[in-house]
Amino acid sequence: MQYKEFGKTGHRSSRVIFGAAAFSEVSQAEADNTLALLLDNGINHIDTARSYGDAELRIGPWMKQHRNSFFLASKTGMRTKKEALEELKQSLSRLKTDYLDLWQLHFLVDKQEWTTAMEEGGALEAAIEAKKEGLVRFIGVTGHGIDAPKRHLESLDVYDFDSVLFPFNYMMMQNPQYAEHVRLLLAVCDQKQIAVQTIKSLARGEYGQKEKTFSTWYDALSKEASIEKAVQYVLSHEQVFLNSTGDIHLLPMLLKAAGKPIVRPTDAQMQALVRDEGMSALFK
Incomplete structure (x- = not known):
């Protein structure tokens, strides 16, 4: 597993971050088996959210023994200071920890929600206050959809x-x-030493009329060779981290691909992957 400084936090993070959305509907036994897989593969960073179903509850039991083994991140989808602080309180309780290494304003893309979160009495104030009180060490922002990089700027x-x-x-x-x-966002993040996390590495497209196969809300690549190309494409961009798949059954193949020497697939190889897998853009 490759490691890289996570921005200016001082944490040297595994390039693959465990995306705990995969734990939204799993048993504790399934979660514990995944913990062993993460430790065996050198994963030292967990990314979860209060909105990820039971994910925080599944991670919480690990923290008594393994809190120092992981950079622990969660998120709030609330936009006001009061609501966000209440979610933080819930996250800390569910995760059985006194602090988060990273607390993120989640899916902050909609313009009105963005304005509410950023203005007086908004979620950003909650994050700043929580940092001053030692409840969180660092503050991040996340986004989905076609407008996410623009809104992050x-x-x-x-x-x-x-x-x-x-x-x-x-x-x-x-x-x-x-x-x-x-490109513009990466340049700003490079200049300011801001960590760059990425999602949807294995997205093949929308399910549409297809029967849902995985716990991901989107249709995901599932062949080992296809997963390897998709993972290698992302990790070959040295500035970014890859937040793992939302399905625990795909995770071993993703980790296997990330453990190999990173070589960017050629454009011809990626075009062939798109053609062979019938891939389409998840967000338009």
């Missing part, structure tokens, strides 16, 4: 966040406008 004009998170895969980067906003 606006967020970074308001506050010096420690991390950002947005969708990043080959199909998304074929959208010229999206790719340009990503």
Whole structure:
């Protein structure tokens, strides 16, 4: 497993971050088996959220023995200070910890929600207050959809966040406008030493009329060779971290791919993958 400084936090994080959305509907036994897999593969960073079903409850029992083994991140989807602080209280209780290493304003893309979170009495104030009180060490912002990188640029004009998170895969980067906003965001993050987290590495597209196969809300790649190309494509961009898949059954193949020497697939190889897998952009 490769490791990289997580922005200016001082934490040297595994390039693959465990995305605990995969724990939204699993048993504690399944979660504990995943813990062993994470430790065996050198994963030292967990990313969860209050909104991820039972995920925080599944991670909480690990913290008594393994709190120092992981950089622990969670998120709030609340937009006001009062509501966000209440969610933080719940997250700390569910995770059985006194503090979070990273607390993130979740899915902050909608313009009105963004305004509410950033203004007086908003969620950003909650995060700043929580940091002063030692309840969180660092503050991040996350986003889904086609506007996420653009909105993150606006967020970074308001506050010096420690991390950002947005969708990043080959199909998304074929959208010229999206790719340009990503390029601008990466430049700002490089200049300010802001950690860059990415999601949806294994997205094949929407389920549409297909029967849902995985716990991910989107259709995911499932062949080992296809997963390897998708993972290698993301990790070959040295600035970014890859937040893992939302399905525990796909996780072993993702980790296997990440454990190999990182070589960026050629454009011809990625185009062949798109054709063979029938891939489409998840966000348009």
